Amino acid sequence: MSGAVSGKSPAIEVHAVEKRFGNVGIIRDLNLSVAQGERHAIIGPNGAGKSTTFNLISGHIKPTSGEVRLNGDLISGLQPFEINRRGLSRSFQVTNVFARMSVWENVRCAVLWATGHRYAFWKNVDSLPEVRERTAQILDDIHLTHRRDVPAGLLTYAEQRELEIGITIASGATVVMLDEPTAGMSHAETDRAVSLIRRLTEGKTLVIVEHDMSVVFGLADRISVLVYGHIIASGTPEEIRRDPKVKEAYLGEEAH
Amino acid sequence: MTAATTSSVTAKPAGENLRFYGIWLIGIAALIVLPQVFSSGGSLTSFSLIGIAIVFALSYNILLGQTGLLSFGHAVHYGLGGFAACHMMNAVVSRGWPIPLPFIPLFGGIGGLVFAMIIGWVMTKRAGTVFAMISLGIGELVASSSLILRSVFGGESGITTDRTALPKMLGWSFGPQLQVYYLISFWLVLSAIAMYALTRTPLGRISNAVRDNPERVQFIGYDPHVVRYLAYCFAGFFAGVAGGLTAINFEIANSALLGAIQSGLVLFSTFIGGTAFFFGPILGAILVTYLQLGLTNLTTAWQLYFGIIFIGIVMYAPGGIAGLLMMHRPLIRAGTLWTVIPSYLVAIVPTVALACGVILTIETVARYSGGDPINLFGIPFNPTSPMTWLTAAVLVVGGAFVARLTWRRIAEAWDRAATVARDRGYLA
Amino acid sequence: MLELIVISTLNGVLFGMLLFLLSSGLTVIFSMMGVLNFAHASFYMLGAFFGFQLTKWIGFWPALVLAPLLVGAIGMAVERYGLRNTHKHGHVAELLLTFGLAFAIEEIVSMIWGKSPLDYRVPALLDFPAFTIFSTNYPAYKIFMLAISVVIFVALLLVLKRTRVGLIVQAALTHPHMVGHLGHNVGRVFMVVFGVGSALAGLAGVIAGPALVTQSDMAASLGPILFVVIVFGGLGSLPGAFIASLVIGLVQTFAVALDGSLASAFGPLDPSTGPSVLTDIWNVTIAQVAPIVPYMLLVLILIVRPMGLMGTRES
Ligand SMILES: Nc1ncnc2c1ncn2[C@@H]1O[C@H](COP(=O)(O)OP(=O)(O)O)[C@@H](O)[C@H]1O
Numbered sequence: 001m002s003g004a005v006s007g008k009s010p011a012i013e014v015h016a017v018e019k020r021f022g023n024v025g026i027i028r029d030l031n032l033s034v035a036q037g038e039r040h041a042i043i044g045p046n047g048a049g050k051s052t053t054f055n056l057i058s059g060h061i062k063p064t065s066g067e068v069r070l071n072g073d074l075i076s077g078l079q080p081f082e083i084n085r086r087g088l089s090r091s092f093q094v095t096n097v098f099a100r101m102s103v104w105e106n107v108r109c110a111v112l113w114a115t116g117h118r119y120a121f122w123k124n125v126d127s128l129p130e131v132r133e134r135t136a137q138i139l140d141d142i143h144l145t146h147r148r149d150v151p152a153g154l155l156t157y158a159e160q161r162e163l164e165i166g167i168t169i170a171s172g173a174t175v176v177m178l179d180e181p182t183a184g185m186s187h188a189e190t191d192r193a194v195s196l197i198r199r200l201t202e203g204k205t206l207v208i209v210e211h212d213m214s215v216v217f218g219l220a221d222r223i224s225v226l227v228y229g230h231i232i233a234s235g236t237p238e239e240i241r242r243d244p245k246v247k248e249a250y251l252g253e254e255a256h
Numbered sequence: 257m258t259a260a261t262t263s264s265v266t267a268k269p270a271g272e273n274l275r276f277y278g279i280w281l282i283g284i285a286a287l288i289v290l291p292q293v294f295s296s297g298g299s300l301t302s303f304s305l306i307g308i309a310i311v312f313a314l315s316y317n318i319l320l321g322q323t324g325l326l327s328f329g330h331a332v333h334y335g336l337g338g339f340a341a342c343h344m345m346n347a348v349v350s351r352g353w354p355i356p357l358p359f360i361p362l363f364g365g366i367g368g369l370v371f372a373m374i375i376g377w378v379m380t381k382r383a384g385t386v387f388a389m390i391s392l393g394i395g396e397l398v399a400s401s402s403l404i405l406r407s408v409f410g411g412e413s414g415i416t417t418d419r420t421a422l423p424k425m426l427g428w429s430f431g432p433q434l435q436v437y438y439l440i441s442f443w444l445v446l447s448a449i450a451m452y453a454l455t456r457t458p459l460g461r462i463s464n465a466v467r468d469n470p471e472r473v474q475f476i477g478y479d480p481h482v483v484r485y486l487a488y489c490f491a492g493f494f495a496g497v498a499g500g501l502t503a504i505n506f507e508i509a510n511s512a513l514l515g516a517i518q519s520g521l522v523l524f525s526t527f528i529g530g531t532a533f534f535f536g537p538i539l540g541a542i543l544v545t546y547l548q549l550g551l552t553n554l555t556t557a558w559q560l561y562f563g564i565i566f567i568g569i570v571m572y573a574p575g576g577i578a579g580l581l582m583m584h585r586p587l588i589r590a591g592t593l594w595t596v597i598p599s600y601l602v603a604i605v606p607t608v609a610l611a612c613g614v615i616l617t618i619e620t621v622a623r624y625s626g627g628d629p630i631n632l633f634g635i636p637f638n639p640t641s642p643m644t645w646l647t648a649a650v651l652v653v654g655g656a657f658v659a660r661l662t663w664r665r666i667a668e669a670w671d672r673a674a675t676v677a678r679d680r681g682y683l684a
Numbered sequence: 685m686l687e688l689i690v691i692s693t694l695n696g697v698l699f700g701m702l703l704f705l706l707s708s709g710l711t712v713i714f715s716m717m718g719v720l721n722f723a724h725a726s727f728y729m730l731g732a733f734f735g736f737q738l739t740k741w742i743g744f745w746p747a748l749v750l751a752p753l754l755v756g757a758i759g760m761a762v763e764r765y766g767l768r769n770t771h772k773h774g775h776v777a778e779l780l781l782t783f784g785l786a787f788a789i790e791e792i793v794s795m796i797w798g799k800s801p802l803d804y805r806v807p808a809l810l811d812f813p814a815f816t817i818f819s820t821n822y823p824a825y826k827i828f829m830l831a832i833s834v835v836i837f838v839a840l841l842l843v844l845k846r847t848r849v850g851l852i853v854q855a856a857l858t859h860p861h862m863v864g865h866l867g868h869n870v871g872r873v874f875m876v877v878f879g880v881g882s883a884l885a886g887l888a889g890v891i892a893g894p895a896l897v898t899q900s901d902m903a904a905s906l907g908p909i910l911f912v913v914i915v916f917g918g919l920g921s922l923p924g925a926f927i928a929s930l931v932i933g934l935v936q937t938f939a940v941a942l943d944g945s946l947a948s949a950f951g952p953l954d955p956s957t958g959p960s961v962l963t964d965i966w967n968v969t970i971a972q973v974a975p976i977v978p979y980m981l982l983v984l985i986l987i988v989r990p991m992g993l994m995g996t997r998e999s
Pocket residue numbers: 021026044045046047048049050051052053
């Protein structure tokens with residue numbers, strides 16, 4: 001567990017996690033440790049189980065065995081909203097927004113729990129200054145202020161991806177997990193999204209799945225390589241670049 | 257289509273604020289003036305029923321439109337509210353409690369709420385189709401149980417009460433229908449404001465999110481089950497208020513209030529009116545209640561007309577009447593509405609012909625064995641005469657054929673107008 | 685007592701098989717298309733009324749074949765011209781469409797045939813007691829109903845296990861999201877499945893009509909029980925639907941047959957207690973409670989196992 005800041009538990013710690021669908025083992029003996037404040041990239045071929053790993057950590061699905069810890073606390077078995085309330089927020093590879101609601105409402109809903117308004121039915125949602133400010137700030141951050149009244153379902157693809165990031169970071173979670181945030185974006189859009197991610201996750205722990213190697217090596221402090229549901233290597237970009245197993249299993253075919 | 261979804265206006269400018277309160281004030285003024293203009297006993301009765309139906313439909317839309325829960329058993333809360341109100345009224349009279357009539361609907365609401373709190377947690381575990389089926393089952397359960405628990409529900413005949421026996425308030429005895437009308441209007445305004453306010457709270461907005469995407473809601477900290485449950489409780493409360501008003505209006509509560517027919521009617525009203533806008537169910541409740549009152553005297557097949565209108569709305573205008581109206585807003589703003597009006601005018605004749613053909617067909621079948629003559633807008637038809645059948649067939653087939661062409665023209669004109677509106681930035 | 689048990693078991697299995705004839709079609713349609721066909725019980729009712737009318741015109745046996753075919757054709761038309769156009773508005777819209785349809789069918793049926801029960805008789809050929817248990821004559825027609833249900837059950841199994849369409853249906857049951865990959869004829873498969881499901885419901889109506897009551901409210905009274913069956917069994921599970929059909933068929937039949945109440949078991953309450961909820965519950969007979977038993981089972985399963993008996997997936 002090399003990445004751990006001394007004296008502090010790792011932000012995320014996955015220990016010996018297995019996941020089977022029926023009798024197919026999709027995740028096998030998964031071990032992963034992400035230190036506080038670290039930017040951690042998970043790479044691996046399609047179908048390796050990266051999204052499944054996200055689902056396991058965020059509580060979307062339950063591990064068949066093994067445990068997941070967040071800031072040292074056991075979270076495997078908890079509901080997704082319980083995990084979210086403990087400060088972990090994730091995005092989805094396939095855009096997953098509130099289609100009939102406006103961009104503004106999408107982001108605002110994601111702000112509400114963290115600002116303590118929860119299930120309140122006695123407050124006017126429009127007159128909560130801290131909610132309004134934070135929502136406006138995030139819309140500004142993701143460059144969607146001019147689209148604030150448009151239903152999310154009518155945004156362009158790239159705009160929806162940006163909204164996806166906005167919803168994910170809106171709660172102010174300290175651990176942010178982004179699943180292929182730039183998938184399907186053009187070069188220019190990718191650059192913009194990456195600088196956005198860099199800025200918005202300043203001082204937070206970031207776990208990101210990304211296919212674009214230049215993005216990965218530019219952004220990540222550490223990288224884990226997932227192949228067939230198992231992490232074959234984990235280390236700094238330099239270590240990963242040099243790792244023969246990685247070269248063979250993954251970079252060998254993908255490197256341009 | 258898209259206009260139906262841009263309902264989010266935040267931090268409104270002063271002008272919009274004025275218009276917003278203006279609409280509410282006009283509504284309230286209309287409720288006050290209405291009985292002065294139409295003062296016959298019949299219209300007072302109708303207005304009272306419509307007012308109750310509006311509260312009921314708005315409560316239903318907390319589920320369907322706001323939270324995405326399709327219930328086939330909403331009348332359970334309506335009926336239980338009615339029974340709670342009746343029992344409360346009788347208790348007030350027999351115990352001599354100092355509670356005047358205007359407070360009774362609150363107890364109806366509590367009746368609906370308590371049952372929602374008990375049964376809702378189990379029901380809202382699941383959403384979608386399963387919730388719909390469960391609500392149907394619970395509806396049947398309660399309706400059948402009400403016949404068994406005779407001491408509470410009074411069996412087939414129900415529970416009667418006397419609203420005038422309660423303590424007077426401000427000198428009102430609530431004997432005359434006019435006073436009951438104002439009581440209903442008062443609760444209508446109160447409930448409508450409360451339910452509108454609910455849509456603008458954190459819970460209201462999260463309900464929308466649960467409607468759109470219950471999975472994602474879990475990843476922004478919310479438990480969709482809790483959200484659905486709370487929404488269900490609110491819907492149960494306001495349905496109970498409507499039931500309480502019914503109990504006051506008729507001075508009786510019986511098991512028909514709880515039944516599948518009431519549940520179906522409120523679904524029809526809400527959906528036909530339109531679920532995507534707050535005022536949709538209001539329109540729907542007015543229309544459905546009005547049709548129900550008007551059609552029952554004219555035809556035995558009135559329920560079939562509801563069914564057909566409902567199917568038509570589901571297939572061709574899932575936004576309901578409100579959705580159809582609000583579609584035009586961006587066009588009005590962009591100033592392109594006039595380009596579609598001519599195609600509407602052209603479509604009127606064949607569409608009306610088609611409708612007449614359908615009506616004639618239905619009435620022919622309905623009256624074939626009885627032989628009662630049909631009176632279609634003053635023109636008499638004999639249901640056993642082949643001439644009638646021929647007329648009906650020509651109207652249906654010819655009307656449908658021509659109407660389809662004109663509808664296509666509407667769609668084309670509409671697309672052109674919408675494109676312009678989009679270019680001018682009034683439509684996303 | 686033994687007599688009651690034997691007869692009720694027979695009747696219960698019969699009712700259960702009838703329910704399965706309906707719930708199997710409903711389940712397959714739901715699994716493949718994601719649509720819960722609210723009008724399924726209405727197709728059953730149409731089967732009974734068509735059966736009645738055709739029996740009057742051309743006799744029971746031709747009606748037994750023709751009426752289900754007619755209902756199947758109506759089902760296909762509903763799928764082709766209704767559901768397919770509504771699909772883009774989502775499953776709730778589809779459910780609402782079938783709800784409206786159920787409502788309209790009931791109105792049309794009562795418009796044409798009236799609201800009172802029809803005189804739909806058991807065909808003369810089968811109008812004799814098949815055997816006598818203790819003192820009860822068990823009618824041959826019920827045996828015939830049971831036989832038809834079993835034959836259909838076996839035929840369904842064979843179709844599912846042995847034919848191409850059956851394989852597609854099976855795949856759809858286990859991997860609902862894969863249905864989209866069936867290729868360009870997916871529309872036709874849907875139409876056929878919907879048609880067959882409706883025809884089975886129609887067949888159930890034709891054979892049940894003479895034994896039960898053929899009346900314009902028969903769909904409204906059977907429909908909710910049918911939905912209890914498939915929620916109880918687990919939405920989308922065929923074995924679940926089968927077990928639930930039998931369970932509910934048996935439970936309800938036994939309940940109807942039992943005359944006991946708390947009062948008969950523990951003696952009457954002290955007469956000085958006036959009428960109250962307690963006396964209502966104390967004096968009600970099991971037979972009187974029978975109509976609500978399925979719904980009590982529904983609540984129970986929701987508390988214990990929200991997915992249903994054999995259900996594996998969310999809605
Ligand atoms: N719910 C599920 N049921 C069955 N198989 C699944 C499920 N979710 C994912 N899989 C399988 O798990 C494997 C890994 O998928 P995924 O995590 O999405 O890969 P990645 O994100 O690395 O591309 C794939 O083979 C996929 O088909």
